[in-house]
Every structure is written in structure tokens, then in C-alpha cells.
Amino acid sequence: MKLRLLGVIILALALSACGNNKQNETQTTAVKADAPKIYQNFCISCHGNQLQGGQGPNIQKVGERLDEAQIIKRIQKGGGGMPPFQVALKEEELKALASWLAGLK
Ligand code: HEC
Known part of the structure; x- marks a missing residue:
């Protein structure tokens, strides 16, 4: 026993x-990897832990639709239910995040 x-x-x-x-x-x-961490902090609530979407759209292959510059603009300005992150994110965070997302194809 x-x-x-x-x-x-x-x-x-x-x-x-x-x-x-x-x-x-x-x-x-x-x-x-910085970008996924920033994503976790700011974006996960709407775009999901696998970028699969939720309140916001699925962005798993967002690089097919938008390039880095367009994604930067999108994050800065928000719109259509997405808040703007121009103030919350530093420029290098924004860039890291956008280039990571732009590479998802
Ligand atoms: C409060 C919820 C919310 C948060 C937080 C949020 N988003 Fe969004 N996001 C949305 C919604 C809703 C849309 C769709 C807007 C539209 O239809 O134009 C969107 C759209 C997008 C798009 C465009 C997708 C496409 O296919 O055109 C990108 C890229 C994006 N979000 C990235 C991010 C990133 C990166 C973050 C974190 C910094 C973030 N979002 C945080 C709600 C959110």
C-alpha cells in the first residue's frame, strides 16, 4: 500500500x-518575439488567442489582404468597431506588430 x-x-x-x-x-x-506579446496585451480580446477573430475579424492571413503600411494605418486609426492604438503603442511596437501581421499569409 x-x-x-x-x-x-x-x-x-x-x-x-x-x-x-x-x-x-x-x-x-x-x-x-515581441509582436505576439504586444498582440496578447492589446488585441487578443477582439481578435482571439489564435487570431481567429471574435468581436473583430479573423486576421490569421491578414498579410494576404493588407501590407505592413496598411496594417500600421489600421492599428493607428482603428475604425469600424476597432479602437485606435496610436497613443497606446510606441512606434517600434506598432512596426513590430504590423510587420509580423503582414507576414501572415
Ligand atoms: C475592441 C475590439 C478590437 C481590438 C481591441 C482590436 N481590434 Fe482590430 N478590429 C476590430 C474590428 C471590429 C475590426 C473590423 C473593422 C471593420 O470592419 O472595418 C478590426 C479590424 C482589424 C484589422 C483589419 C482586418 C482586415 O482584414 O481588414 C486589423 C489588421 C486589426 N484589426 C488588427 C488589430 C490589432 C493589431 C490590434 C491590437 C493592437 C487590434 N486589431 C485590436 C476590433 C478590435
Whole structure:
């Protein structure tokens, strides 16, 4: 009985260690790539965690429709239900975000 309990504990530890590793991986990618992080902070509520849309449209392949300059303009000015982010985002954040989105095709 004692042995079995030990087994369960070891299994639980092994499982939680796996979980932690995964979390660390995603965290490092988020830190490395700025744009997805900015997206998470400002855009996810309307465009979804997979850019699949929600309150706003799906922008998973927005690069097919709009180029970087057009996306910058869109984010700065907002419109049609989207708020403008000209004040909230620094220029380099805006650029990083727009070039990332423009590359999604
Ligand atoms: C309050 C909700 C909301 C937030 C927050 C929001 N958007 Fe939007 N977004 C919209 C809506 C609604 C539209 C569609 C507007 C229209 O129909 O003209 C849109 C449109 C867009 C488009 C144009 C899509 C296309 O296919 O023409 C882009 C690009 C975009 N958003 C990017 C962003 C980015 C980047 C952020 C974060 C900085 C963001 N949005 C934050 C609601 C939002």
C-alpha cells in the first residue's frame, strides 16, 4: 500500500515536471518575439488567442489582404468597431506588430 502511494507521488511529480517545461517553452518564445506579446496585451480580446477573430475579424492571413503600411494605418486609426492604438503603442511596437501581421499569409 505504501509502495503504491509512492508510485502515485512519483507519477504526479513527473507529470507536473512535464507541465512546467512546456510552460517555460512558451514563455521564452513570447519573450523572444515581441509582436505576439504586444498582440496578447492589446488585441487578443477582439481578435482571439489564435487570431481567429471574435468581436473583430479573423486576421490569421491578414498579410494576404493588407501590407505592413496598411496594417500600421489600421492599428493607428482603428475604425469600424476597432479602437485606435496610436497613443497606446510606441512606434517600434506598432512596426513590430504590423510587420509580423503582414507576414501572415
Ligand atoms: C475592441 C475590439 C478590437 C481590438 C481591441 C482590436 N481590434 Fe482590430 N478590429 C476590430 C474590428 C471590429 C475590426 C473590423 C473593422 C471593420 O470592419 O472595418 C478590426 C479590424 C482589424 C484589422 C483589419 C482586418 C482586415 O482584414 O481588414 C486589423 C489588421 C486589426 N484589426 C488588427 C488589430 C490589432 C493589431 C490590434 C491590437 C493592437 C487590434 N486589431 C485590436 C476590433 C478590435
